[in-house]
Amino acid sequence: MCHILLQDPKFSVLLLQIDEALASETRSAGCSCGGILHRANYPRKPRCCPEVVRPDFESRFSFCCNQCRKRTTSISVRFLGRRVYLGLAVVLMSAGRAHAASIIAQLSEALNIPMRTIYRWRQWWRELFPITPLWQASCARFMPPVDLRLLPLSLIERFAGIPEEAMQRLLIFLSPLTVKFRSR
Numbered sequence: 001m002c003h004i005l006l007q008d009p010k011f012s013v014l015l016l017q018i019d020e021a022l023a024s025e026t027r028s029a030g031c032s033c034g035g036i037l038h039r040a041n042y043p044r045k046p047r048c049c050p051e052v053v054r055p056d057f058e059s060r061f062s063f064c065c066n067q068c069r070k071r072t073t074s075i076s077v078r079f080l081g082r083r084v085y086l087g088l089a090v091v092l093m094s095a096g097r098a099h100a101a102s103i104i105a106q107l108s109e110a111l112n113i114p115m116r117t118i119y120r121w122r123q124w125w126r127e128l129f130p131i132t133p134l135w136q137a138s139c140a141r142f143m144p145p146v147d148l149r150l151l152p153l154s155l156i157e158r159f160a161g162i163p164e165e166a167m168q169r170l171l172i173f174l175s176p177l178t179v180k181f182r183s184r
Contacts, residue, residue: 003092003107011164012053015088015171018077022175023061026074035067042080048089048111057086076178077171085113087171087178094121095153125151134176 005011027037041059049057062073080087090160093113096104108115129135130148147154159166159173 005163005167006048006086006089006092006111007050008164009050011088011167012050012057014164014168015078016053016056018168018172019074021135022076023063023074026061026072027063031065031068031070031072032070033065033070035065037063037072038066040071042073042084046079047083048086048113056153073179075175077168077175079178081178085117087111087174088167090121091104091156091170091174093118093154094125094151094154108130123159132177134174138173 002054005079020027027039036064040062042062043045044060046054046057057078060073060076060079062071064071076087078086078088080090083090089111093107093111094102096118104118107113108118126148130139131150142155146158146166158167159170161169
């Protein structure tokens with residue numbers, strides 16, 4: 001997968017547009033109590049974000065109910081949960097192959113991502129991602145089955161097409177992981 005996407009402003013703008021649409025859907029759905037959701041974004045200090053789009057990535061779309069005051073955060077393709085690095089960085093930097101260790105080390109240095117952070121992400125992909133409700137509900141859809149030992153690379157390979165489209169679809173697939181599960 002192309003690591004150039006990490007610094008591509010056009011791809012970053014596309015992710016922002018997707019997040020804006022997801023936030024609009026969340027707001028339109030309203031609160032489970034029937035109240036109206038008002039914007040109450042979370043400030044973020046995103047890492048691995050192109051400077052040109054950084055101002056657009058410095059908040060996570062979230063809402064607050066006008067009645068019960070309960071917070072609702074929309075799913076996101078820009079952020080992967082509470083991580084400070086962009087979701088795209090978490091996916092791409094975790095996908096490096098063992099024989100490309102020197103390339104990953106160079107990218108790690110260039111993007112200012114400690115190698116221990118990348119190792120921690122890889123451990124999450126191998127140990128925690130396979131037990132998420134998202135993966136448990138959707139793993140059977142992938143044929144041939146995804147090799148869990150090679151996550152996230154084996155998952156990335158299932159999303160065909162040009163790199164931008166494939167990564168967009170993968171990030172949309174992963175977006176339910178960006179918020180805590182909540183029942184309505």
